[in-house]
Amino acid sequence: MIPITFGILTLVFSLIHMIPGDPAVQIAGEGARPEDVAAVRKALGLDQPLWTQYVHYVTHVIRGDFGNSFQTNLSVADQIKQRYPATIELAMGSMFIALLVAFPLGIISAIYRNSWIDNVARFFALIGVSMPSFWFGPLLIIAFAINHEWFPVSGREEGLKSLVLPSLTMGLALSAILTRMIRVSLADELTQLYVTTAVAKGVTRARAIFRHALKNALIPVITVLALQFGSLLTGAIITEQIFSWPGLGRLLLTSISTRDYPQVQASILVIALTYILVNFASDLLYGVVDPRIKLE
Amino acid sequence: MKRLLKNFAFTAGLLLTVVLVLVAIAAPLLAPFDPNAQDTIRRLEAPSHSHLLGLDDLGRDVLSRILWGARVSLRVGFSVVILASLVGITLGAMAGYFGGWLDTLIMRVTDILLAFPGILLAIALVAVLGPSLNNVVLALATIGWVGYARLVRGQVLKVREMEYVTAAKALGARSPRVIVLHVLPNVINPVIVMATLGLAGAILSEAALSFLGLGVQPPTPSWGAMLTSGRRYLGLANHLAIWPGVAIMLAVMGLNFLGDGLIDALDPKYRKEM
Numbered sequence: 001m002i003p004i005t006f007g008i009l010t011l012v013f014s015l016i017h018m019i020p021g022d023p024a025v026q027i028a029g030e031g032a033r034p035e036d037v038a039a040v041r042k043a044l045g046l047d048q049p050l051w052t053q054y055v056h057y058v059t060h061v062i063r064g065d066f067g068n069s070f071q072t073n074l075s076v077a078d079q080i081k082q083r084y085p086a087t088i089e090l091a092m093g094s095m096f097i098a099l100l101v102a103f104p105l106g107i108i109s110a111i112y113r114n115s116w117i118d119n120v121a122r123f124f125a126l127i128g129v130s131m132p133s134f135w136f137g138p139l140l141i142i143a144f145a146i147n148h149e150w151f152p153v154s155g156r157e158e159g160l161k162s163l164v165l166p167s168l169t170m171g172l173a174l175s176a177i178l179t180r181m182i183r184v185s186l187a188d189e190l191t192q193l194y195v196t197t198a199v200a201k202g203v204t205r206a207r208a209i210f211r212h213a214l215k216n217a218l219i220p221v222i223t224v225l226a227l228q229f230g231s232l233l234t235g236a237i238i239t240e241q242i243f244s245w246p247g248l249g250r251l252l253l254t255s256i257s258t259r260d261y262p263q264v265q266a267s268i269l270v271i272a273l274t275y276i277l278v279n280f281a282s283d284l285l286y287g288v289v290d291p292r293i294k295l296e
Numbered sequence: 297m298k299r300l301l302k303n304f305a306f307t308a309g310l311l312l313t314v315v316l317v318l319v320a321i322a323a324p325l326l327a328p329f330d331p332n333a334q335d336t337i338r339r340l341e342a343p344s345h346s347h348l349l350g351l352d353d354l355g356r357d358v359l360s361r362i363l364w365g366a367r368v369s370l371r372v373g374f375s376v377v378i379l380a381s382l383v384g385i386t387l388g389a390m391a392g393y394f395g396g397w398l399d400t401l402i403m404r405v406t407d408i409l410l411a412f413p414g415i416l417l418a419i420a421l422v423a424v425l426g427p428s429l430n431n432v433v434l435a436l437a438t439i440g441w442v443g444y445a446r447l448v449r450g451q452v453l454k455v456r457e458m459e460y461v462t463a464a465k466a467l468g469a470r471s472p473r474v475i476v477l478h479v480l481p482n483v484i485n486p487v488i489v490m491a492t493l494g495l496a497g498a499i500l501s502e503a504a505l506s507f508l509g510l511g512v513q514p515p516t517p518s519w520g521a522m523l524t525s526g527r528r529y530l531g532l533a534n535h536l537a538i539w540p541g542v543a544i545m546l547a548v549m550g551l552n553f554l555g556d557g558l559i560d561a562l563d564p565k566y567r568k569e570m
Contacts, residue, residue, distance in 0.1 A: 007408030135541025
């Protein structure tokens with residue numbers, strides 16, 4: 001994990017050097033005075049040799065210092081601390097919705113394989129993976145915030161009510177993936193001999209499914225869940241934009257439009273590092289839920 | 297081919313994809329209006345007989361813009377897939393065939409890129425390079441080649457041990473010849489499947505970047521950008537937020553169906569590797 005973290009750090013560091021032409025001129029603006037360009041160059045440390053810039057960047061990031069915003073002159077780290085909880089809240093809400101939908105649908109689908117209910121569940125899963133969140137979100141707004149004023153159109157001010165539509169936007173797409181996963185995994189377990197043996201020994205079918213097969217079927221599902229939590233963090237960039245949700249993704253997009261590069265770099269780094277951390281945790285989870293798997 | 301056409305997913309996907317390609321090619325003939333012609337007096341007008349899908353915020357015909365938008369989506373999709381697969385296949389084949397330090401180097405780079413969330417890297421690249429169609433292609437290809445490289449490397453590792461490869465080498469064939477003529481043709485099936493699914497992914501990502509204002513710039517018609525303007529008029533002109541999304545979903549669904557059908561038809565074993 002450490003080499004990959006350094007790889008990510010290097011990638012984020014080099015972003016500013018990928019700006020075509022002179023980054024300082026681009027950031028200060030085409031018509032900027034030479035002294036303003038020089039000030040930007042100094043502020044970003046672009047007047048230093050590349051190696052010095054890199055060491056300076058890494059040591060500061062390790063200390064949690066991302067510099068100050070070009071726009072507000074406030075500490076970038078503070079802005080991120082403010083916005084981060086909103087993004088995590090959105091990801092948790094989406095995960096909750098996904099589980100609420102995927103579990104019953106996946107289980108029913110696996111038990112009644114190839115029935116009409118299974119076909120409906122499979123169709124739902126296909127629609128879910130093909131439907132872009134930036135379309136589904138506005139559709140939810142039209143239906144439940146404009147036509148029926150049940151939920152707010154945007155923002156985070158109304159607490160749990162504000163969380164429902166953004167969570168549905170991301171959660172339903174995720175539930176499509178999970179439904180497919182649970183269906184395949186449980187259907188596979190139901191064909192195993194231990195299930196037949198349990199039923200032959202007098203265990204009820206429901207008990208055989210829920211006490212025996214489901215437990216084993218959940219092993220791959222749990223690990224996929226952890227992986228998907230990481231993708232919810234990046235999905236939040238789009239969803240936060242749709243619902244004006246004051247999270248990290250929205251902060252990133254605002255900083256991009258104002259060319260606030262310290263803020264852009266820090267937001268990208270924090271989202272990417274969280275993503276890696278979650279993926280790493282999911283690797284560890286493999287070993288916990290299935291002791292046969294040992295990490296090297 | 298008969299076996300392929302019996303597969304429902306493949307047939308449905310092929311049908312939707314053929315329609316998408318035909319629409320993109322024939323957009324100038326099919327579009328009832330110039331996609332950039334403005335009729336500001338009738339802006340935001342709801343669907344009617346003269347404008348089947350209504351007019352947008354600048355009074356442009358939504359149907360014509362959707363039809364022309366198919367061109368942008370497919371152009372980005374194909375460019376990304378071609379670029380990403382060329383780079384990915386070349387590097388993956390080299391890593392798998394030669395092994396050693398080259399393999400280690402290429403695989404460590406793919407590790408880093410895979411650890412980085414794809415769309416975030418694309419946003420980051422477009423943010424520094426500037427929003428444009430070409431930069432979207434470049435950004436998406438930069439994240440896209442990794443998948444091909446990993447896939448091809450894995451396949452080449454298996455194929456390079458085959459007897460026909462040893463025979464070719466024993467007959468004096470040089471490495472590039474062995475790779476191109478003997479190794480690659482035997483690993484190409486999963487690559488075709490990945491390219492089909494990659495096309496769907498590229499169309500979706502282009503739409504997402506355009507939706508965020510980082511993709512295709514106005515007045516070029518793009519489905520994602522159309523949804524952005526549609527979002528501003530929710531409740532006032534809902535048709536702007538509905539129809540471009542339907543187009544994206546049908547295109548992506550068609551290609552996903554096609555890819556799914558191809559997996560079953562070309563290489564069922566590959567389903568596990570995906």
